[in-house]
Amino acid sequence: MKIYLLYIVLLQTLGKFIGMIKNVFFQKLFFVFLISALVSCTKTIDYNPVEFREPYLQYESGDSLAVRWFTKSELDRPMVSWNGTFYMSKTIDHRYGVIYESIVPITDYENQYILYNGSEKISDVYTTSTLDANFGEYKFFAVGDIGQPSSKGGFTHELNSLINSIDSLQLGIWLGDIVYFHGRSSDYDDYFFEPLAQSLSSIITVPILGNHDYYSAIDDNYFQEWKRIDNGHYFKIVKDNSLFIFLDSKNGRFYKYEEQKQWLEKTLQSAQEKYDWIFVSLHHNGRTATYKREYKRVIELYPLFAKYKVDLVLNGHSHTYERLKPMDRNGNVFVTESTSFYDQKTMNNSFISITAGAGGKLNGHSGVDDSSEKFKEYVAKAVHVGHLPVFSVRGKVLECKVYNQDVELIDSFTINKE
Numbered sequence: 236m237k238i239y240l241l242y243i244v245l246l247q248t249l250g251k252f253i254g255m256i257k258n259v260f261f262q263k264l265f266f267v268f269l270i271s272a273l274v275s276c277t278k279t280i281d282y283n284p285v286e287f288r289e290p291y292l293q294y295e296s297g298d299s300l301a302v303r304w305f306t307k308s309e310l311d312r313p314m315v316s317w318n319g320t321f322y323m324s325k326t327i328d329h330r331y332g333v334i335y336e337s338i339v340p341i342t343d344y345e346n347q348y349i350l351y352n353g354s355e356k357i358s359d360v361y362t363t364s365t366l367d368a369n370f371g372e373y374k375f376f377a378v379g380d381i382g383q384p385s386s387k388g389g390f391t392h393e394l395n396s397l398i399n400s401i402d403s404l405q406l407g408i409w410l411g412d413i414v415y416f417h418g419r420s421s422d423y424d425d426y427f428f429e430p431l432a433q434s435l436s437s438i439i440t441v442p443i444l445g446n447h448d449y450y451s452a453i454d455d456n457y458f459q460e461w462k463r464i465d466n467g468h469y470f471k472i473v474k475d476n477s478l479f480i481f482l483d484s485k486n487g488r489f490y491k492y493e494e495q496k497q498w499l500e501k502t503l504q505s506a507q508e509k510y511d512w513i514f515v516s517l518h519h520n521g522r523t524a525t526y527k528r529e530y531k532r533v534i535e536l537y538p539l540f541a542k543y544k545v546d547l548v549l550n551g552h553s554h555t556y557e558r559l560k561p562m563d564r565n566g567n568v569f570v571t572e573s574t575s576f577y578d579q580k581t582m583n584n585s586f587i588s589i590t591a592g593a594g595g596k597l598n599g600h601s602g603v604d605d606s607s608e609k610f611k612e613y614v615a616k617a618v619h620v621g622h623l624p625v626f627s628v629r630g631k632v633l634e635c636k637v638y639n640q641d642v643e644l645i646d647s648f649t650i651n652k653e
């Protein structure tokens with residue numbers, strides 16, 4: 236509003252100036268210049284932007300989400316306009332500026348939102364799809380090992396483009412090691428939020444802790460950037476017909492292992508027969524034929540995964556892609572042939588373990604040793620490229636498609652429980 240008043244005063248002054256120009260041709264020329272300058276100004280100054288981290292959507296609860304955003308300095312009345320309704324933003328203190336958060340009820344499938352300071356619009360329009368068009372039908376991605384700068388061989392911008400080329404993604408899981416090398420808050424904007432801004436503003440994403448996230452004090456770094464769900468270390472969310480369980484494997488030996496294991500068993504026990512799908516995400520791998528060692532404490536959880544019908548175990552850590560054949564409670568291969576279609580009978584309480592650890596950083600030396608005995612026995616598919624696994628859930632059918640950075644399919648499989 237203030238800008239338009241300024242234009243009127245400016246026009247009056249310039250009108251007098253035009254009158255002072257004696258030559259009619261120059262008067263017309265100046266007038267045309269004035270109009271075009273005004274039109275271009277109106278186009279570019281649609282809002283008064285502040286220096287900020289673009290908004291990122293965080294999980295809040297089943298019927299609401301949190302919009303988080305960041306400014307370098309304090310605002311008077313920070314708000315989010317969500318589908319035209321205004322929600323005040325609360326301030327969360329932060330060493331490098333201010334993070335704001337608005338809790339927004341989820342009521343519509345397609346959503347538009349804008350950031351405001353009082354009546355002043357301070358962002359462009361963002362769009363997101365939050366709900367499912369049909370119950371039991373949604374799409375999510377899961378990938379780890381992300382925030383590596385391009386100067387050190389990282390490809391986070393490419394990951395952002397890849398994510399945005401996939402339609403209707405509603406949930407994203409960051410499988411740990413969010414920001415290299417030290418998990419520092421001060422690296423988040425350059426290494427993670429800026430390159431992934433488009434994805435983060437349109438898809439609710441949930442992170443888990445990896446070993447690199449522990450290299451800096453997590454309360455002063457990791458947990459400054461992410462909204463905690465429960466204790467932030469191990470927690471669950473429910474989406475439609477699916478239960479998502481998130482664990483903290485810390486440095487491979489786990490955060491409070493016994494406590495976490497007990498919680499896991501209790502959670503799995505009470506989930507029986509309630510959901511069509513159970514997914515477990517953690518940073519470290521159990522069985523693997525990649526260059527990483529096998530982590531005993533992950534393998535110690537296999538009996539629980541098998542007993543309580545976990546479908547997929549998703550991890551990062553190893554900077555490559557690897558899908559193992561379904562395994563039993565002892566970590567032995569249960570379905571020996573290399574296939575891409577599974578039904579209830581062939582799975583029979585076995586689970587599939589996937590390493591998706593080249594979200595933004597590929598191991599420079601090797602991926603999977605395909606000449607090893609372990610590879611021949613365990614691996615259904617392995618590809619050593621940057622990648623994004625996308626899981627489509629339609630009722631009791633799950634389809635996984637894994638893409639490389641050129642959006643080419645590098646692996647796919649289906650589990651049909653109908």
Ligand SMILES: [Fe+2]
Pocket residue numbers: 412445446447518551552553
């Ligand atoms: Fe790691």
